[in-house]
Amino acid sequence: MSRGSVTVRVARWSATHPWRAIGLWLLLVVVAVGMSVAIPKQQTESKDNWVGQSGQAAELIEKAGLGDRPTETVLLTDPDGPLDKAAASTAIAQLQQKLKALDSIQAVGQPVWSENGKAALVPMELKGSPDDASDNIEEIVATTAEVQKANPDLSIAQAGSASVDAGIWKQVGSDLAKAEKLSLPITFALMLLAFGALIAAGIPVLLAFSAVGAALGFYAPLSYLFPDGGSVANVVLLIGMAVGVDYSLFYLKREREERRKGRTTLDAVEIAAATSGHSVVVSGLAVIVSMAGLYVSQDATFTSMATATIVVVAVAVLGSLTVLPALLAKLGHRVDRPRVPLLWRLNRRIGPGGISRRILAPVLRYPRAALVISAAAVVALAVPALGMKTEPADLNTLPQSIPEVRTFKELQANFPSQGGLSYDVVAQGGGAVAALTGLQESAVQTGKFVVPPGEAIRQADGTAVLTLVSVLxxxxxxxxxxxxxxxxxxAPAALGSVTWAVGGESAESVDYGNNQRDRLPYVIAFVLALTLVMMAVTFRSLAIALVTTVLNLASVAACFGVLALVFQHTWAEGLLGFTSAGFVVSWIPLFLFVILVGLSMDYHVFVLGRIREGVAEGLTPREAVRKGITESAGVVTSAAAVMVSVFAVFATLGMLEMKQMGVGLAVAVLIDATLVRIVMLPSIMVLLGRKAWWPNKLSARPTPEVRDREVVAV
Incomplete structure (x- = not known):
């Protein structure tokens, strides 16, 4: 790269005006954090996720004003045996009195006793919409808890859509706090191993954490355009820490390398900006392009994830190009202080690429054999992906440690018609009510559906709705x-020519999962096409672009295979602390694909950049690969270790979806940084030789520096 490139000019200004650059960065972070405090983040509404036939049904119900008010249920049981009806009646009277006094309650129903005599329930109807119910649910749950304290001999618990959602959010918050507590010290420890000095280890962690905080702040106003689907904070922490540390690591390692060669601090910063800084920009753009593929899914949750991730990556790139050169220029050689004696000596003794040199030697000597063996290993890991099952998340994928989840399952066991799989059949036009009445009779006769208590068919303005509950x-x-x-x-047999649609919460879940599966090919095509073009433009080589695409697909396939092996079977349940649902949650593969393509480009661009430097210097393809892999191995290993550790933290969390995402990302990065980048990539580059850079013509003549090294070697 030219020493007059944008990255160099920005780095030079930051290095010669360090206090201004540092001050501007701190101002940016403070303003962003202030925005997150002053601007309330917007959440997605239920209508944002309407798709397919269930979306049509929901729209018809909303237009006719036939939507059910949000409801909650209080379940009473006796942990010691059959329910004492007298004690339960006393508790129910207390519940009814206290709940009716709440402004958020529209009505409290009469108790319903289970046929098995083991439980009773008290239904309640809440005011407003389901979105309003989520704002008032804490007060209602607290009221139920008060009655529980007054009746310790009974088990009194609440369940419903709003309370279960509140329990999930509480679990997500707990998981996020755990991830923060674990990821920061683990990342710092890895940086300490990589640098052997406290300041050098702290800078990447500090910049990454500040980028995460700033990104969450900038997302707050953007949430009015792209509402949070519930996972933004998790994803920003996950990706922000990974790329933020990596970008700083790339830059810092190259700057230290140039200083060791005798360069001044300013010259070292400029060279780092021209090489690693350029790689950081390309890597950041690759992640941004990959995440933009989520917009193709036209899903509100994915759109919010994509927006937040793009913001945190952009902030991380900006920090590595501005405040990092300023810090390095201000600190100079002091960046390597205070040293940790044992780690410092160990790093010096191992040298750059110490372990990778040993792995790389046989790969370069026998490239065909190395490629065949590594490709076979990747294929073996990827084969289980052919049998991967994807289904929407359900009650069984939620942590059983959430009290509301346990209550909901107990409610289903005692009252099949209350908490089971619910479907709303909407009919419109003349004869809608009669047609739905016939459907009700035929559905109940199958023995697979029941009609919940209350008004079976609701109607208004020519539209009628029948609610059916599956007994399964x-x-x-x-x-x-x-x-x-x-x-x-x-429905087709009973409703005939009447306009109809089947919706409801259970149908929405199925349609949502099917929609994601249908969109996946378009997302894959979008991401692969753009990254291929981007790599072709960056390296001016069609062969490099094609190799990159193939290797990315290999990493993703191996990741999917491991996911199927781990989560569709029971052998890893004790190891990872989960109960197998027998499938991978439907949104995970699509999300992992775009993330993995972006992150794999992270160090792929860095490694190829170092190889290309060697080829441009006039080294033979084999020596250029040896030089590029060896000189970048330490950075790649450290970067991969950071990513794997951060992602592995998410594999320890309670939510199954976060666990699947963490395992998938950690395994994929581990495979990508070792098997793919140290074995497959070098062997392919050696076999292709100079054809790898076609149609770009790199000089085949060695530079004076290379000739001098060759003379010394002789």
Whole structure:
């Protein structure tokens, strides 16, 4: 890269005006954090996720004003045996009195006793919309808890959409706090191993953490355009810490390398900006391009993830190009202080690429054999992906440690018609009510559906709605089977020519998962096409672009194979602390694909850049690969170790989706940084030789520096 490039000019200004650059960065972070405090973050609404036939049904219900008010249920049981009806009646009277006094409660129903005599429930109707219910649910749950304290011999717990969502959010908050507590010290420890000095280890962690805080602040106003689907904070922490540390690591390692060669601090910063700074920009753009593929899915949750990730990557790139050169210029040689004696000596003794040199030697000597063996290993890991099952998350994928989840399952066990898989069949036009009445009879006669208590069919302005509940236990497979029976058999036979649609929460879950699967090919095509063009432009080589695409697909395939092996079976349950649902949650593969393509480009660009430097100097392809891999190995290993450790933290969290995401990312980065980048990539580059850079013509003549090294070697 030219020493007059934008990255060099920015770095030079920051290095010659360090206090201004540092002050501007601190101002940026403070303003961003202030925005997150002053501007309330917007959350997605239920209508944002309407898709397919269930979305049509929800829209018809909303237009007719037939939507159910949000409801909650209080379940009473006796942990020691059959329910004492007298004690339960006393507790129910207290519940009704206290709940009716709340402004957020529209009505409290009469108690319903289970046929098995083991439970009773008290239904309640909340005011407003489901979104309003989530704002008031804490007060209602607290009221139920008060009655529980007054009746210690009974088990009194609440369940419903709003309370379960509140329990999930509480678990997510707990998981996020745990991830923060673990990821920061682990990352710092890895940086300490990489640098052997406290200041050098602290700078990447500090910049990454400040980038995460700033990104969350900048996302707050953007959430009015791209509302948070519930995972933004997790994803920003996950990706922000990974790329923020990596970008600083790339830059800092190159600057230290140039200083060791005798360069001045300013010259070292400029060279780092021209090389690693350029790689950081390309890597950041690659992640941004990959994440932009989530916009193709046209999903509110994915759109919020994409927006937040793009922001945190952009902030991390900006920090590595501005405040990092300023800090390095101000600190100079003091960046390597205070040294940790044992780690410092160990780093010096191992030298750059110490371990990788030993692995790389046989790869360069026998490239064909290395490629065949490594490709076979990747294929073996990827084969289970052919049998990977993807289904929407359901009650069984939620941590059973969430009290509301346990209550909901107990409610289903005692009252099948109350908490099971619910479907709303909407009919519009003349004869809608009569047609739905016939559907009700035929559905109940199958023995697979029941009608919940209350008004069976609601109607208004020519639109009627029938609610049916499946008697099958709640699961994704049962939900899809019940929905299929309604849509393909029962509804067409009973409703005839009447306009109809089957919706409801259970149908929305199935349609959402199917929509994600249908969108996946478009997302893959978008991401692969743009990254291929980007690599071709960056390295001016079609061969490099194609090799990059193939290697990215290899890493993703191996990741999917491991996911299927781990989460569709039970052998890893004790190891990772989860109960296998027998499938991978449907949004995970699509999300992992775009993340992995972006992150794999992170150090792929850095490694190829070092190889290209060697080729441009006139080294033979084999020597250029040896030089590029060896000189970048320490950075790649450290970067991969940071990513794997941060992602592995998420594998320890309670939410199954976060666990699957953490395992998938950690395994993929580990495979990508070792098997793919140290074995497959070098062997391919050696076999291609100078053809790898076609049609770009790099000089085949060695530079004076290379000739001098060759003379010394002789």
């Amino acid at each position: 236990p709640e699961s994704s497979a049962n939900g899809e089977a019940a929905l299929s029976q309604l849509r393909t058999e029962l």
